[in-house]
Amino acid sequence: MPNFLNQIHEIKIDSQEHFKGNGVGRIEDFVVFVNGAVEGDVVNAKITESKKTYGNAQITKIVKPSPHRIVPECEVYRKCGGCSFLQIDYDFQLETKEKFLKEALQKIGKFDLKNLSIEKIVCAEEPLFYRNKIIQPVGLEDGKLISGFYKQNSHKIVDFDKCYIQPEISNKIVNLVKSWASKSKTPIYNEEKKSGVLRSIFLRINREQTEVVVCLVTKGKKLPFWKTLLQELTDNFPQVVGLVQNFNSTDGNNVLSENFNTLWGRDYIFENLGKTKFKVSIGSFFQVNSAQTVLLYNLVKEFCNLSGTEKLLDVYCGLGSIGIYLADKAEEVVGVEVSSQAIKDADFNADLNELENCDFYCGKVEEVLPQLLEQEKHFEVVIVDPPRKGLSTETIEVISDFNPEKIIYVSCNPTTLARDLRLFTEKGFSIKKITPVDLFPQTHHCEAVCLLEK
Numbered sequence: 001m002p003n004f005l006n007q008i009h010e011i012k013i014d015s016q017e018h019f020k021g022n023g024v025g026r027i028e029d030f031v032v033f034v035n036g037a038v039e040g041d042v043v044n045a046k047i048t049e050s051k052k053t054y055g056n057a058q059i060t061k062i063v064k065p066s067p068h069r070i071v072p073e074c075e076v077y078r079k080c081g082g083c084s085f086l087q088i089d090y091d092f093q094l095e096t097k098e099k100f101l102k103e104a105l106q107k108i109g110k111f112d113l114k115n116l117s118i119e120k121i122v123c124a125e126e127p128l129f130y131r132n133k134i135i136q137p138v139g140l141e142d143g144k145l146i147s148g149f150y151k152q153n154s155h156k157i158v159d160f161d162k163c164y165i166q167p168e169i170s171n172k173i174v175n176l177v178k179s180w181a182s183k184s185k186t187p188i189y190n191e192e193k194k195s196g197v198l199r200s201i202f203l204r205i206n207r208e209q210t211e212v213v214v215c216l217v218t219k220g221k222k223l224p225f226w227k228t229l230l231q232e233l234t235d236n237f238p239q240v241v242g243l244v245q246n247f248n249s250t251d252g253n254n255v256l257s258e259n260f261n262t263l264w265g266r267d268y269i270f271e272n273l274g275k276t277k278f279k280v281s282i283g284s285f286f287q288v289n290s291a292q293t294v295l296l297y298n299l300v301k302e303f304c305n306l307s308g309t310e311k312l313l314d315v316y317c318g319l320g321s322i323g324i325y326l327a328d329k330a331e332e333v334v335g336v337e338v339s340s341q342a343i344k345d346a347d348f349n350a351d352l353n354e355l356e357n358c359d360f361y362c363g364k365v366e367e368v369l370p371q372l373l374e375q376e377k378h379f380e381v382v383i384v385d386p387p388r389k390g391l392s393t394e395t396i397e398v399i400s401d402f403n404p405e406k407i408i409y410v411s412c413n414p415t416t417l418a419r420d421l422r423l424f425t426e427k428g429f430s431i432k433k434i435t436p437v438d439l440f441p442q443t444h445h446c447e448a449v450c451l452l453e454k
């Protein structure tokens with residue numbers, strides 16, 4: 001068994017891998033995942049972890065850059081674990097994501113690509129400054145307050161003043177909060193000692209950049225001096241509509257707890273997607289790229305091709321966004337979601353859009369779907385938009401038992417999508433088309449929408 005630990009090797013990068021977006025090369029048969037490397041690079045890389053058949057490595061020198069390598073403006077891109085693809089030109093990012101999807105369908109789903117209709121990826125008009133949700137942990141380094149994202153595979157914060165995938169105004173607000181925390185000597189949370197107060201800075205902003213909610217994640221309930229922060233925020237940013245606190249007294253990796261407390265204003269923003277309006281509470285799930293979400297939902301709409309008579313089941317509905325976006329073309333929309341806050345938003349959002357044909361159920365999909373089936377509910381169209389882990393076999397079974405004419409699978413993970421599509425085809429559904437959508441530019445994450453029919 002080779003042990004290359006701490007050795008430096010010259011490695012040619014043959015591809016990108018889809019779990020973390022690292023470059024992949026080889027030292028003979030030993031596979032090396034090189035952080036920040038781009039397909040086509042030749043790099044000197046130091047092996048930082050050496051397992052039986054593979055290792056992880058860091059670039060020490062770029063011997064020959066890939067033709068797809070660019071030099072981003074971001075000063076911390078080599079260190080920060082936030083954007084795995086920032087150093088890759090945008091066209092090649094898109095090409096790579098299409099490849100991830102195809103590889104997963106082939107290798108995991110065991111599909112013959114010749115028999116599938118895979119459309120070109122829907123690219124982003126604005127591949128930078130798009131994120132509507134920001135959570136930056138804070139810490140201390142040599143006595144100075146720092147905030148940024150974690151380095152890949154670690155809890156070491158990489159400090160920055162400007163993140164290139166966040167709107168400029170969000171960066172400015174985070175910087176104001178950092179400077180307030182320093183000036184006011186607000187105790188900063190120490191992960192090792194489990195002491196201190198301020199853990200993370202969390203913002204939500206709408207696409208028009210007219211509304212921002214600022215949330216401070218704290219260890220305990222005490223947050224001294226928040227009124228001086230509020231004064232500074234409202235003096236400088238009329239877009240701030242609320243200041244919220246989230247108490248997270250746990251020691252684990254969860255960034256947020258369920259406990260939100262509104263200190264001032266409101267704990268939600270309003271967002272428009274096309275003609276549809278949404279109330280988005282600070283704690284509810286909402287897609288992080290609003291501009292691309294409109295394109296994503298338009299694809300779902302096109303795939304559903306509703307005539308107005310269909311009953312539609314929106315599984316993993318969040319704050320009701322997909323179902324509500326389509327509701328004026330359906331007879332009835334039923335949504336299922338585990339988060340009670342998101343369901344409250346969904347009910348509110350149906351009213352906000354003057355819809356009377358939407359019904360939302362709060363509970364686990366695994367529990368609510370069998371109940372709906374038992375009540376002999378019928379749906380012509382089922383939309384599923386699960387978290388990264390995809391669907392359980394039982395959920396695939398229940399959805400198939402509804403016997404819908406169409407299933408629209410919205411996925412943020414090609415691997416679990418491919419696995420689940422194979423199971424749906426075994427239940428008699430066939431894949432009509434799949435379209436990837438670039439919802440997360442500058443990262444390796446790939447969204448896709450698939451239409452299945454009986």
Ligand SMILES: C[S@@+](CC[C@H](N)C(=O)[O-])C[C@H]1O[C@@H](n2cnc3c(N)ncnc32)[C@H](O)[C@@H]1O
Binds near residue numbers: 317364365386387
């Ligand atoms: C990828 S999001 C999709 C949300 C929504 N469709 C959208 O476009 O904004 C997945 C949602 O599933 C919810 N969820 C996760 N596990 C669940 C479960 N077992 N049962 C019901 N909902 C669940 C999450 O709270 C989240 O809102």
